[in-house]
Amino acid sequence: MKLRIDHREVEAEEGMTIMQAAALLGICIPALCYRKGIAHHPSCMVCMVKDLDKGRLLPACEYPVQEGMNIQTHSREIHDARREALELLLSDHAGDCEAPCRRSCPAFMNIPEMNRLIASGNFKEALQIVREEIALPLVLGYICPAPCEKACHRASIDGAVSVCLLKRSTADDVSRMYSGLLPSIERSGKKVAIIGSGPAGLSAAFYLLRRGHLAVLYDQHKEAGGLLRYHITEEKLPRKALDAEIEVIRLMGAEFRMNTLVTKEFFDTVLLGEYDAVIIASGREEKQITDDFGLERDEHGLKVSRTTLAVGSQPSAAGSQQSAVPVPGSRFAIPGIFACGNIIHKRQMAVRSVAQGKAAALSADHYLKTGKPGAAHQLFNSSFGRLMKTEFEEYLKESPAADRNEPVKGFMGGLTEAESMKEASRCMNCDCRKPASCKLRIFATEYQAHQKRFAGPGRKLITKSFQHEFVVYEVEKCIKCGNCVEITRSVGELKGLTYLSRGFDVRINVPLGGSLKEALVKTGEKVIEACPTGALSYKIRNHE
Numbered sequence: 001m002k003l004r005i006d007h008r009e010v011e012a013e014e015g016m017t018i019m020q021a022a023a024l025l026g027i028c029i030p031a032l033c034y035r036k037g038i039a040h041h042p043s044c045m046v047c048m049v050k051d052l053d054k055g056r057l058l059p060a061c062e063y064p065v066q067e068g069m070n071i072q073t074h075s076r077e078i079h080d081a082r083r084e085a086l087e088l089l090l091s092d093h094a095g096d097c098e099a100p101c102r103r104s105c106p107a108f109m110n111i112p113e114m115n116r117l118i119a120s121g122n123f124k125e126a127l128q129i130v131r132e133e134i135a136l137p138l139v140l141g142y143i144c145p146a147p148c149e150k151a152c153h154r155a156s157i158d159g160a161v162s163v164c165l166l167k168r169s170t171a172d173d174v175s176r177m178y179s180g181l182l183p184s185i186e187r188s189g190k191k192v193a194i195i196g197s198g199p200a201g202l203s204a205a206f207y208l209l210r211r212g213h214l215a216v217l218y219d220q221h222k223e224a225g226g227l228l229r230y231h232i233t234e235e236k237l238p239r240k241a242l243d244a245e246i247e248v249i250r251l252m253g254a255e256f257r258m259n260t261l262v263t264k265e266f267f268d269t270v271l272l273g274e275y276d277a278v279i280i281a282s283g284r285e286e287k288q289i290t291d292d293f294g295l296e297r298d299e300h301g302l303k304v305s306r307t308t309l310a311v312g313s314q315p316s317a318a319g320s321q322q323s324a325v326p327v328p329g330s331r332f333a334i335p336g337i338f339a340c341g342n343i344i345h346k347r348q349m350a351v352r353s354v355a356q357g358k359a360a361a362l363s364a365d366h367y368l369k370t371g372k373p374g375a376a377h378q379l380f381n382s383s384f385g386r387l388m389k390t391e392f393e394e395y396l397k398e399s400p401a402a403d404r405n406e407p408v409k410g411f412m413g414g415l416t417e418a419e420s421m422k423e424a425s426r427c428m429n430c431d432c433r434k435p436a437s438c439k440l441r442i443f444a445t446e447y448q449a450h451q452k453r454f455a456g457p458g459r460k461l462i463t464k465s466f467q468h469e470f471v472v473y474e475v476e477k478c479i480k481c482g483n484c485v486e487i488t489r490s491v492g493e494l495k496g497l498t499y500l501s502r503g504f505d506v507r508i509n510v511p512l513g514g515s516l517k518e519a520l521v522k523t524g525e526k527v528i529e530a531c532p533t534g535a536l537s538y539k540i541r542n543h544e
Helices: 018-024 076-090 100-104 111-119 123-131 137-143 147-151 163-169 199-210 239-251 264-274 286-293 350-370 389-398 417-424 439-446 483-491 524-530
Strands: 002-005 008-011 048-051 056-059 070-072 191-195 214-218 255-257 277-280 337-339 471-473 498-500 507-509 536-538
Touching: 002 018, 008 018, 048 076, 056 076, 076 439, 100 111, 100 147, 111 123, 111 163, 111 417, 123 137, 137 163, 137 239, 137 350, 147 163, 163 417, 191 199, 191 264, 199 214, 199 239, 199 350, 264 277, 264 286, 277 350, 337 350, 471 524, 483 524, 524 536
Parallel strands: 002 070, 191 214, 191 277, 214 255, 277 337
Antiparallel strands: 002 008, 048 056, 048 070, 471 536, 498 507
16 A cells, blocks of 8 residues: 655555554654564554644554555654653653762763772773763862762762762872873874863863864963962872873873963964864953953853853854854854853862863864864753652662761872772662663653653652562663563563553552562563663663
């Protein structure tokens, strides 16, 4: 039979679904409950499409094709229907996509993964995880005010995990600091000038170098470090720690042009004339910078795009223009200028400056490759808020019941490796086991779903089942798609999984009070693979 999908004709066989027919045209329709080869019933309703002739929405994963159908798979109406379906699922979903410690870190560092590696004694890989987001782990290990520890779920039980000291422990060995600095990457031949060698400038240089670009830092002072060197005392930040971090960036290939004051003439002739991009990371008074370089200010400092950190009204990653109107003599028309650190928001935490340095570097990298600044991709984050006392026991299933370990040598002395491993093991691993592959998160991001739109006054209590040898079941993350039920039924599990209770209270679990170990004798791997969320996952985590 013939039908039309998105104005394109397709021949489909009788018995095919709309989703299967669309696939023949290369059209992918989103779905959570559908999985090829598994008997299912449409429940998530994320696959909605529209029958234009009849004017109604249909579930594409289940509805059969008919001769002469005229189907539309994308429109504002369809987008809104899919988003609403996702928001209804999220109203009954209790779980954290990312641990609260990571969400509260201005650099979005993967703290739980760092902790797991330290706990296993793998400090080298832990440092690599830290450096994915933070270029100065040793420095920040001394001076970061650790907002992550204030958000730690364990803080309400017996004291937050010592994240700041653990971060420092990954970098306090010189051999680790200087190993594996540059991945095997082809040099781009592009040069980027960085004004300022403080935390933002050093961070920008680190990530530009890792992407194959040459970074040249200009600073009016004799030694690099900016505010880290000239405004923080030796008692709070040992100079040897700062010097070690700077030496890392020097060994990566950065060039430091010290004792150089960047004037308007130097900016115009040298930086704009000889470099492919410029990043302003200066701690100088922003009014002087903006006046000298012809840039605009707002109430915080130098005016930049909030998404790309590009200066002025340069095109964003999507090509849209900022709304600001250029003033006479301004640099709005000059592409490739970015800014980060105190120049755009003074007196901010060093960790935030380090995060902005990375963001500016990545935006500049995107510009060097495409001609347009790049904006960071923000994933949807489910969050259930604070732990309740009745949930403490559930979360302590993944860590020992132990008080916070204070370093014998004191804060400035730091944790020994043994102390670090013991302290890191206190992490309750609050992050989801499927942060990158969870379809609920992927589609919630795509359709910009709001978690709280249909949320009630309370939430379900978190439970975690570790009864199986390698499967973890977190019931409150389940969307009741039934894939696991069908798999255990089709394979002939003696007990398997089934629907329990009725209405809003329905849940999937083992019948007759059985254990997960009894239910998944043959199908443990299959149900994990088929689960569209993090409800069923492996005990041992993989760094997705």
